[in-house]
Amino acid sequence: MASEAHLLDGLRAADQLLGAAGRAEVEAQLAALERRVSGLREGPMRRAVCAAWLVDLPPAPLVAALVLLLGRARAGGALARVVLQQLALEPVAYAQLDPAVAAEAARLAASAGLGGVGRLLQGELAELDRADEARENPALDLPLGVRRAAARAQDRFALDRLLRDQDWRVISLLLDNPRLTERDVIVVAALRPTRPEVLQVVAQHPRWSTRPAVRKALCCNPHLPLVIARRLLPTLLVQDLRHVQAAGALVPALAREVPALLAARQRQAPTEIDADEVDPGEIEALLAALGANDEESGAEEPSVGAAAEGAAAGPSAEGREGARPAAGAPAGPVGELDLP
Numbered sequence: 001m002a003s004e005a006h007l008l009d010g011l012r013a014a015d016q017l018l019g020a021a022g023r024a025e026v027e028a029q030l031a032a033l034e035r036r037v038s039g040l041r042e043g044p045m046r047r048a049v050c051a052a053w054l055v056d057l058p059p060a061p062l063v064a065a066l067v068l069l070l071g072r073a074r075a076g077g078a079l080a081r082v083v084l085q086q087l088a089l090e091p092v093a094y095a096q097l098d099p100a101v102a103a104e105a106a107r108l109a110a111s112a113g114l115g116g117v118g119r120l121l122q123g124e125l126a127e128l129d130r131a132d133e134a135r136e137n138p139a140l141d142l143p144l145g146v147r148r149a150a151a152r153a154q155d156r157f158a159l160d161r162l163l164r165d166q167d168w169r170v171i172s173l174l175l176d177n178p179r180l181t182e183r184d185v186i187v188v189a190a191l192r193p194t195r196p197e198v199l200q201v202v203a204q205h206p207r208w209s210t211r212p213a214v215r216k217a218l219c220c221n222p223h224l225p226l227v228i229a230r231r232l233l234p235t236l237l238v239q240d241l242r243h244v245q246a247a248g249a250l251v252p253a254l255a256r257e258v259p260a261l262l263a264a265r266q267r268q269a270p271t272e273i274d275a276d277e278v279d280p281g282e283i284e285a286l287l288a289a290l291g292a293n294d295e296e297s298g299a300e301e302p303s304v305g306a307a308a309e310g311a312a313a314g315p316s317a318e319g320r321e322g323a324r325p326a327a328g329a330p331a332g333p334v335g336e337l338d339l340p
Contacts, residue, residue: 013112017064026064029053030072034079037086043206047090050083055096059104062097066117067109073234074261081235087120088231089209094120120231135167135195148173163187168197175205182211189217199224203232216240220249229254233261 015023033053040046057065072080087093094102109117137147140161147165150158151173162174163184171188174180185208189199199218208214218224219232220243233254236244244250245258 013064013067013114016112017060017108022061023064023068026061027068030065030068034077034083037083038079043086043089043210046082047086047093047206050086051090051093051096054087054093057101059101059108062101062105063108063112063114063117066120067114070117070234084231085210085215085235088228088235089204135165137162137165137167137170139164144170151177154179159184164191166195166198168195168201171198172201175202175208182208182213185211185214186217189214190221192221192223194221194223196223196225200228203228212237212240216243219244219254220247222249222251226251226253230257233257236261238262 017023018026033050036049037046040049054062054065069080069084073084097105105117140147140150140158142150144167147162147167147170151162151165151170153159156179159174159177159179162170164187165171165174174188175185185202189202191198199221202214203209203218203224215232215236219229219236219240224232229250233241233244241258241262245255245262250258
């Protein structure tokens with residue numbers, strides 16, 4: 001399988017960096033991190049734990065941990081995808097690395113031919129300045145303060161028009177509104193032209209950034225900052241990667257990475273999807289596929305209703321012959337069925 005081959009490539013690369021013993025130690029740390037993250041439900045806490053783990057690693061273990069994490073994610077590891085997602089959406093995860101450690105890790109990744117790890121270490125997210133110049137909303141011509149107040153309100157008419165706002169401060173308040181739906185957030189993530197700061201706010205939101213459809217819409221938007229797009233791509237599901245590739249909206253630097261990701265995960269089983277990351281539509285599709293398998297196996301194993309009909313129809317000639325008690329065996333009551 002391609003996914004297993006990619007995982008083995010990651011193991012070999014980690015062995016070259018640290019040796020078998022060092023790689024085993026990093027694998028144990030990574031497994032402990034995955035278990036800890038799986039037990040946390042709040043996005044900010046997950047991201048803080050992942051960022052703290054990343055900062056404490058020396059250069060060689062850092063590269064080995066990232067290549068193992070990428071290998072697990074591409075081989076279908078749901079928890080590894082979650083960790084990658086948290087690192088991708090935490091704005092200070094890679095920025096907190098010591099510059100000397102980051103530079104040495106990038107050099108090691110380049111010398112080992114680990115382009116995927118090198119791309120994770122490249123670039124920093126821009127800091128959002130709350131004193132930035134106010135942006136206009138072509139769909140709702142009101143001052144910034146009024147639009148921010150409307151983003152907290154319950155007026156559906158105003159909320160629909162705020163979805164096209166170009167000020168990230170308005171969008172940040174809008175994303176916290178309990179009346180907002182996933183479809184609304186997809187409109188914000190897919191809007192073009194739009195400002196990169198708006199997409200960055202969506203990508204870093206603790207609730208909406210966990211939705212696969214939102215992450216897919218973000219990656220399809222050419223205005224998404226390149227550093228975010230590069231870190232989001234490995235967290236997408238296989239079907240989302242195919243959609244991103246077919247959309248043709250990626251910049252050339254990203255479009256060249258999608259075929260490699262698909263080649264590594266093209267044989268991934270559909271049942272390896274993490275239910276916490278799948279929206280209801282994908283869950284229904286998965287259940288429908290499982291139902292189809294049940295129908296195929298139904299021809300071999302009769303249902304309870306068919307067994308009951310057979311019992312009501314009475315035993316066949318062969319069944320009556322086999323039902324005669326053996327010599328010396330006590331005869332049961334007439335009409336009593338020996339059911340398991």
